[in-house]
Amino acid sequence: xxxxxxxxxxxxxxxxxxxxxxxxxxxxxxxxxxxxxxxxxxxxxxxxxxxxxxxxxxxxxxxxxxxxxxxxxxxxxxxxxxxxxxxxxxxxxxxxxxxxxxxxxxxxxxxxx
Amino acid sequence: xxxxxxxxxxxxxxxxxxxxxxxxxxxxxxxxxxxxxxxxxxxxxxxxxxxxxxxxxxxxxxxxxxxxxxxxxxxxxxxxxxxxxxxxxxxxxxxxxxxxxxxxxxxxxxxxxx
Numbered sequence: 626x627x628x629x630x631x632x633x634x635x636x637x638x639x640x641x642x643x644x645x646x647x648x649x650x651x652x653x654x655x656x657x658x659x660x661x662x663x664x665x666x667x668x669x670x671x672x673x674x675x676x677x678x679x680x681x682x683x684x685x686x687x688x689x690x691x692x693x694x695x696x697x698x699x700x701x702x703x704x705x706x707x708x709x710x711x712x713x714x715x716x717x718x719x720x721x722x723x724x725x726x727x728x729x730x731x732x733x734x735x736x737x738x
Numbered sequence: 739x740x741x742x743x744x745x746x747x748x749x750x751x752x753x754x755x756x757x758x759x760x761x762x763x764x765x766x767x768x769x770x771x772x773x774x775x776x777x778x779x780x781x782x783x784x785x786x787x788x789x790x791x792x793x794x795x796x797x798x799x800x801x802x803x804x805x806x807x808x809x810x811x812x813x814x815x816x817x818x819x820x821x822x823x824x825x826x827x828x829x830x831x832x833x834x835x836x837x838x839x840x841x842x843x844x845x846x847x848x849x850x851x852x
Contacts, residue, residue, distance in 0.1 A: 658838030670828060670843035677838060716781065722838050725796055726771075726830075730780040 627652045629719050631729035638707050638736055646702045646732045648717030654678075657721045659693065659700045664714040664731070676700065707736045740765045742844035744829050750850045751819055759814045759847050761829030767842075769835040770812035771796070772804065774825040775846075781828065787812055788835035819851045 628651040638644045650659065661673040674684065676693050684691045688705045704711055717729045742763045751757055763770065771786040773796075783796030787806040801823055803815040812831075816823060827847045832839035 656838075660840065662843075668826065668848075669845050670830075672840055672842060675838070675840050720838050722836050725783045725786070726841055728781040730778065 627654075627657075627719050627721065627725075627727045629717050629727055629729035631715075631717055631732050633732045634730075635733045635735065638734070640708060640736055640738050641706050642736075643703060643705050644707050644734065644736075646704075646715050646717075646734065648700045648702065648729060650698050650700065650717070650719045652719060652721060654721040657719060660718040660720075660726070661691070661700075661702050662716045662718065664716065666713070670716070673702075704734075707734075709736050709738055712736045740842075742829055742831055742842055744827075744844040744847050746847060747845060748848045750852065752852050753820055754818050757816050757819060757849075759816075759827060759829075759849070761812045761814065761844060762810050763812075763829075763831040763842075764810065765831065765833070765842075766809065767831035767833050768809070769832045769839065769841075770806065771830045771841065772802070772812070772814050773828045773830065774798065775828065776825050784814070784827075819849075821851045823849065824851045825849060 630649045657678045659676045663671045681693050690703045692701045714731045714733045716731045718726050720726045745760045768789050772784040773781045775781045782798045784802050785804040787793045829844040830841040832841045
């Protein structure tokens, strides 16, 4: 069975602080895919990133960066210099290709001015 | 514009009154899926479809039906809604059913069953 754990239920930061959202996953498959989605207060789910299990390169996109470490089964997400518009619920998710997309329970990030 | 659309966006109904939530995608995606989102439980898959006329149960299928007669449409049917089906529902689609393709989500449908 697959599992995704986002241990941080809520995080509050002040604008311009850096923040890291943790994601730990469990799977028995050697090929799998990890995702991050953002759910702003308006409710839609916005795709942020997809990573396959064979690509451990970290990725940076503007203020966003992702650290994938197979050794610790983690796929953490860092926002640098956070902004109020980053306030949202962030979901980490896992699939092994044909299987269901398994989501973590989400981390609510509140960035105050 | 490539998108997944859902209708209605908001719905209030009463117990036992059959309803259908429509989902349509214009990206020629093979795979479509329905999820429900509940506080503290995250997103859970209800049903999915790997292609036309191919559907299967997800983690929480009880009380729901689906059909996939056309590639672009994947309606969710609640034959006899109950209050425990009050939730936020998302439809999603991806290009292929395999290979860990990214799923793109519709805007969501908020359902309240009284």
